Amino acid sequence: MISTVISLGVPVFFILVLGLFVGRTIEVRHFRSLAIRESQLQGILITQSKEYIEPTSQVAPTMFTSEAVIATDPLKNFLSSWRNFFGGEMRSYVKLIERARREALLRLVEQARGMGYNAICNLRMQTADIGGNLGKRGMPMGAIMASATGYHSALAGK
Amino acid sequence: MIVVNTDTVAGYRIQEVKGLVQGNTVRAKHAGRDIMAGFKNFVGGELKGYTELLTESRREALQRMLGQAQQLGANGVVNVRFTTSSVTSGAAELYAYGTAVVLVPAGTPVPQHQMAQASPQQQYPPQQYPQQ
Numbered sequence: 001m002i003s004t005v006i007s008l009g010v011p012v013f014f015i016l017v018l019g020l021f022v023g024r025t026i027e028v029r030h031f032r033s034l035a036i037r038e039s040q041l042q043g044i045l046i047t048q049s050k051e052y053i054e055p056t057s058q059v060a061p062t063m064f065t066s067e068a069v070i071a072t073d074p075l076k077n078f079l080s081s082w083r084n085f086f087g088g089e090m091r092s093y094v095k096l097i098e099r100a101r102r103e104a105l106l107r108l109v110e111q112a113r114g115m116g117y118n119a120i121c122n123l124r125m126q127t128a129d130i131g132g133n134l135g136k137r138g139m140p141m142g143a144i145m146a147s148a149t150g151y152h153s154a155l156a157g158k
Numbered sequence: 159m160i161v162v163n164t165d166t167v168a169g170y171r172i173q174e175v176k177g178l179v180q181g182n183t184v185r186a187k188h189a190g191r192d193i194m195a196g197f198k199n200f201v202g203g204e205l206k207g208y209t210e211l212l213t214e215s216r217r218e219a220l221q222r223m224l225g226q227a228q229q230l231g232a233n234g235v236v237n238v239r240f241t242t243s244s245v246t247s248g249a250a251e252l253y254a255y256g257t258a259v260v261l262v263p264a265g266t267p268v269p270q271h272q273m274a275q276a277s278p279q280q281q282y283p284p285q286q287y288p289q290q
Contacts, residue, residue, distance in 0.1 A: 015200065023202035030203075041250065058170035063161045063238055065220075067212035071195070073202035103204070122164045128252075129244035130208050139247065141205060145212060147240060149162040 015074045023073030027095065034102050041109050045119040045153060052121055052151055059152035062115065068106035069130065070100045070138075070142040077140065093140070100142035101125060108146050117150035124148065159224060160234040160261055167234060169264055176230040176258035181222025185215045186249040195248075211250050216240065217252040232258035 038127035047053050052061075076092035083090045092102065114121055127145045160167055191207035198205055219240070227235050238256035245251045 018200060019202070026203045038189065049167065050164060052168045058169050060160050060170070061162050061164070061168055063163050065216055065240070067209055067216065069205040069208040071198045071202050071205045074200060077201070106236065118227070122162075124163065124239075126240065126242065128212055128242040128250060130211065130250050131247060139199065141195075141199070141208070141210065143212065145216070145240060145242065147163055147238070149164045151168050 004064060012084040016078055019073035019075030019078070021073055026073075027099070030099055030103075034099070034106065037106050037110075038102070041106070041113060043118075044109055046105075046109065046123060046148075047119075047121045048123045050122050052119075052153075054155045055121060057152045057154045059117075061149050061151035063116070063147060063149050064120075065145065065147040066104050066110050066111065067128070067143070067145045068100045068103035068107065069128075069144075070096055072096060072102070072140045072142075082109050093142075096142040097144070100144040101146075104144040104146040107120045108148055112148075112150035115150065117152055119153040120148045122149050159227065159231075159232075160257070161220075161224070161238060162234075162236055163256075165237055167236060170234070170261040171264045171266075172236070172259045173262045174260040176227070176232045176260065176261050178237060178255060179223050179226040179258045180231065180253065180255040181219045181224075182216050182251065182253040183218045183222070184245055184249055184251045185211060185218065187243055192248045204264065208250075212252075212274045215250045215252040216254070219252045223254045223256060227258040229258075230258050232260055234259050234261040 045054065072093075076096065079092050080090040105123070109120065123146065125144055128143040128145050130143050133143045160170065166172070187207050187210075195205050195207055223235065223238075235256040235258050238254060241253045243251045243253070
């Protein structure tokens with residue numbers, strides 16, 4: 001009986017510890033890299049409005065798209081399964097989706113900046129269900145697709 | 159080809175509306191990438207294989223949409239939208255749709271007989287930063 005508990009418990013414990021250390025490290029490192037890259041991309045006007053907010057110069061606008069898929073780790077799955085039982089906010093998954101969204105937005109802005117645009121409008125974000133979570137045997141992951149139109153504002157930077 | 163997801167294009171006027179154009183695709187990565195994604199779920203981090211999958215699917219759906227627009231003789235697509243759906247685990251279905259239009263620079267009156275000759279002059283995506 002005890003040996004069964006140990007033989008089942010040790011791998012589970014090992015996986016949770018792996019999630020605790022490796023998963024947490026990767027998450028902290030990702031948040032840090034996001035913060036650095038976001039601070040480098042200051043000064044670009046990002047709006048969600050359907051139209052060009054500022055007067056534009058004669059440069060033709062272009063659509064940009066980007067996507068990011070972020071994996072979970074066993075600790076997140078474990079914590080959220082407890083949350084699912086007792087109810088409440090699943091903070092570990094909130095962080096996961098936040099990382100995916102910020103990463104997708106950053107990639108979009110980096111593309112637009114790289115092509116010389118200084119403003120973005122009509123930003124749209126949506127989730128993509130690659131893991132098949134609507135089915136029974138889903139694999140949880142944060143998958144975000146973003147699209148927006150980059151344009152050259154005549155006002156920005158003046 | 160000018161492709162935007164706004165209703166209008168700054169600096170251009172919509173001369174003619176050609177109608178709805180669409181493209182869709184269902185793509186998957188080989189089983190090896192799926193297994194690697196399963197392993198990646200033990201440590202966290204970005205699932206690069208699936209990001210790539212989304213990029214490829216989006217590009218293919220967009221290409222099919224642009225092919226239709228070209229056939230209709232449009233030189234721009236406005237109001238482009240994407241939707242995804244869950245067909246099965248490990249696969250991405252992407253559907254891109256927009257309205258094909260003929261665009262002319264704002265303020266230039268284009269005579270009726272030139273309208274049919276409006277041809278796609280801009281490549282999508284533009285190879286470099288557009289010069290004024």
